[in-house]
Amino acid sequence: MRKEYALFSVVMVVGTIVCGTILWFIVRSAAQTPQDMKVVQLDQKIPAFYDSVFRTTDFNSTSLVIVDPIVGVRGKPFLNYYKGLGPHDALGFRNVNVPRVADIVTIGDSQTYGNNVLISDNWPSLLTKELPDKQSTVYNMSIGGWAAPQYLDAFKKALFFQPKVIVVAIYTGNDFHESYKTAYSIAGWKPLRPSTELTIDNLPKVAFPPPKSERQKVIFNDGYETEFTIEHRLVGNDRSEPAILAGVQIVKNVIDRIAALASKVSGVKVFVTIVPTKETVYSKRVKQENIQLPDKYNLLVTDEGKNSDEIKAFIQTKPNLTYIEIAKALIENATSYSAFYPENENGHPNEAGHGLIAKVISEAIKPSLDQMLSGLIKVLSDHNEYDFYYIKDGMMWFVNSELIENKNSISEIKLRELALFTPKGVIRTKSEIFW
Numbered sequence: 001m002r003k004e005y006a007l008f009s010v011v012m013v014v015g016t017i018v019c020g021t022i023l024w025f026i027v028r029s030a031a032q033t034p035q036d037m038k039v040v041q042l043d044q045k046i047p048a049f050y051d052s053v054f055r056t057t058d059f060n061s062t063s064l065v066i067v068d069p070i071v072g073v074r075g076k077p078f079l080n081y082y083k084g085l086g087p088h089d090a091l092g093f094r095n096v097n098v099p100r101v102a103d104i105v106t107i108g109d110s111q112t113y114g115n116n117v118l119i120s121d122n123w124p125s126l127l128t129k130e131l132p133d134k135q136s137t138v139y140n141m142s143i144g145g146w147a148a149p150q151y152l153d154a155f156k157k158a159l160f161f162q163p164k165v166i167v168v169a170i171y172t173g174n175d176f177h178e179s180y181k182t183a184y185s186i187a188g189w190k191p192l193r194p195s196t197e198l199t200i201d202n203l204p205k206v207a208f209p210p211p212k213s214e215r216q217k218v219i220f221n222d223g224y225e226t227e228f229t230i231e232h233r234l235v236g237n238d239r240s241e242p243a244i245l246a247g248v249q250i251v252k253n254v255i256d257r258i259a260a261l262a263s264k265v266s267g268v269k270v271f272v273t274i275v276p277t278k279e280t281v282y283s284k285r286v287k288q289e290n291i292q293l294p295d296k297y298n299l300l301v302t303d304e305g306k307n308s309d310e311i312k313a314f315i316q317t318k319p320n321l322t323y324i325e326i327a328k329a330l331i332e333n334a335t336s337y338s339a340f341y342p343e344n345e346n347g348h349p350n351e352a353g354h355g356l357i358a359k360v361i362s363e364a365i366k367p368s369l370d371q372m373l374s375g376l377i378k379v380l381s382d383h384n385e386y387d388f389y390y391i392k393d394g395m396m397w398f399v400n401s402e403l404i405e406n407k408n409s410i411s412e413i414k415l416r417e418l419a420l421f422t423p424k425g426v427i428r429t430k431s432e433i434f435w
Contacts, residue, residue: 053077053090065143066092071150072182075143084118093141094119101419102139102161103369107154108169109178110144111275115348123349126358127365134369135164137420142169147178148254149189155258159265162416165365166270167324168258170311172304173277173347176247177206177236183250194249195242202243206235215345216297218282221289224338226278227345230297233277237304248307252314259318269368272315273324273361274308278347281330281340288335324364326357370417375435378410379418389418390435396421400428 058066058077064085065073075092079085089095094113106112106124114122124140139161141154151168158166183189184200207214210232219225238244255272262270283301286293308327315323333356334340340353349357376399378386388399388410396418404410427433 058092065145070186070188071143071146071153072186073143073145085115087119093139093143094122095140099137099139099161099419101416102137102163103135103420104138104165104167104365105158105161105163106138106140106142106167106169107151107158108142108275109146109171109175110142111171111173111348112140112142112169113144114142114354115144116342116346117349117351117354121351121354123354123358123361126355127362130358130362131366131369133372134366135372135417135420136369139163145178147175147182148251149179149182149186149192152254152257155261159261159268163268164370165368166262166268167361167365168270168272169275170251170272171275172237172280172308173233173275174206174236175251176244176307177203178247179250179254180243180247192250192253194246194253198242198246202246204235204238204241204243206232208232210345216293218286218291218293220285220291220338222338224343226282226338226341226343228279228282228293228297229345229347230279230294230300233279233347234296234300234303237300237307239303239306244307248310251311255311255315255318255321259321262320269322269365270320271322271324271361271365273326274311275357276308276327276330277304278341280304280327281334284331285335285338322364324361326360329356329360373413373417373421376404376410378407378412379415380412381415386412389421390427391421392435394421395424397424398426400426403427403430403433
């Protein structure tokens with residue numbers, strides 16, 4: 001009896017020690033999981049899809065953006081027009097709806113989102129108007145406050161739209177600063193960090209919005225007035241700051257990863273452009289008219305130019321990426337036309353600025369897009385049989401195959417292209433043929 005009791009006691013002690021050890025490891029592991037990555041760990045399980053898309057907290061939010069553990073912030077889904085901003089689709093991006101397929105996907109920050117203009121006047125929307133003879137359905141994946149790490153995340157998602165063209169727009173105004181902030185504050189972006197010696201504490205502080213004391217009024221000879229925020233933009237471009245140089249390297253790291261992803265996908269052409277600051281856009285005009293500005297202005301233009309040149313040179317080393325130069329067009333046109341930006345301190349382009357950007361980008365991407373389809377076409381269905389359609393002005397009608405006399409002469413397209421058109425009806429009999 002005593003032996004059995006002794007054996008029972010030993011088993012209980014050993015069991016307690018083992019359970020305690022296992023519990024200690026579980027608690028320790030949970031404690032070491034970064035707070036901003038806990039949602040990601042949950043994603044390893046099968047998420048509730050509809051609950052993730054249709055979140056009551058997101059829908060009831062009064063903010064334009066929602067905090068996110070991966071991209072920092074994302075757009076509020078289902079946002080209606082709000083003080084010139086919006087609308088947002090179900091994914092929180094500035095589009096009227098989410099298409100099944102998009103010919104063009106644009107990725108960027110508020111410069112591409114289109115602060116200051118209606119959705120119809122931002123440069124992504126204007127691409128369709130500039131490309132009337134091309135298949136040019138556009139989906140804009142841009143959010144204010146985003147930078148290079150977020151562009152990389154969006155790029156991966158953009159491929160689901162089976163685009164012909166992806167345009168990534170880097171903004172020199174704050175992308176180096178914001179890229180550093182994202183990479184050094186969110187653990188998931190740690191692989192982008194170029195230095196283990198730097199921390200988030202090395203990031204230069206910047207006041208937003210810029211205080212009135214940092215706003216420099218500029219008056220051009222034609223009477224146009226605007227305000228520069230020289231110190232504000234210099235913080236994001238100052239090459240004497242290790243964090244900004246690291247931010248430039250983070251942008252290059254992202255470009256490298258985008259190029260690697262693009263090399264694994266066929267049928268998509270990737271373009272990268274660099275959007276300059278308002279201060280740089282007017283730099284040639286300032287010099288021509290001999291407008292006197294603080295010394296920091298020249299330092300800003302110089303450092304921004306060096307940062308831009310470094311990024312441009314790196315893009316051009318990637319054979320599967322194409323660089324689009326928009327800064328020169330803005331700078332040259334600003335010497336004869338002033339009003340590309342608001343008359344206050346806001347650094348986002350107005351309608352004229354977005355219009356010029358759209359013209360330059362549309363010319364660059366035009367050869368990579370398909371011609372606008374029209375007339376009778378055929379598609380090989382999943383049943384290995386041809387379906388016939390009539391296409392006109394972006395709309396399509398299903399056509400009874402018995403009405404098609406010479407089926408072999410009909411042009412064939414892929415199912416992907418069919419998703420671009422809006423179904424309008426069915427042509428069942430000869431009497432219904434209208435072409």
